[in-house]
Amino acid sequence: MCTVGGPFGNEDIKRLEAKQYACNECGSKFKGIGKNPMCPSCQSEDITELEA
Numbered sequence: 001m002c003t004v005g006g007p008f009g010n011e012d013i014k015r016l017e018a019k020q021y022a023c024n025e026c027g028s029k030f031k032g033i034g035k036n037p038m039c040p041s042c043q044s045e046d047i048t049e050l051e052a
């Protein structure tokens with residue numbers, strides 16, 4: 001009896017939080033999720049959020 005919600009919901013939230021970032025250290029661009037994503041190439045937190 002507890003089937004409220006459906007297959008969508010969590011994925012929508014993740015999509016909204018995934019933003020495009022550019023690393024200021026190595027210049028690579030990546031998608032980050034969360035408040036403080038790190039560069040996947042050099043693990044730097046010195047990144048800039050890009051406008052979609």
Ligand SMILES: [Zn+2]
Pocket residue numbers: 023024025026027028039040041042043044
């Ligand atoms: Zn980097």
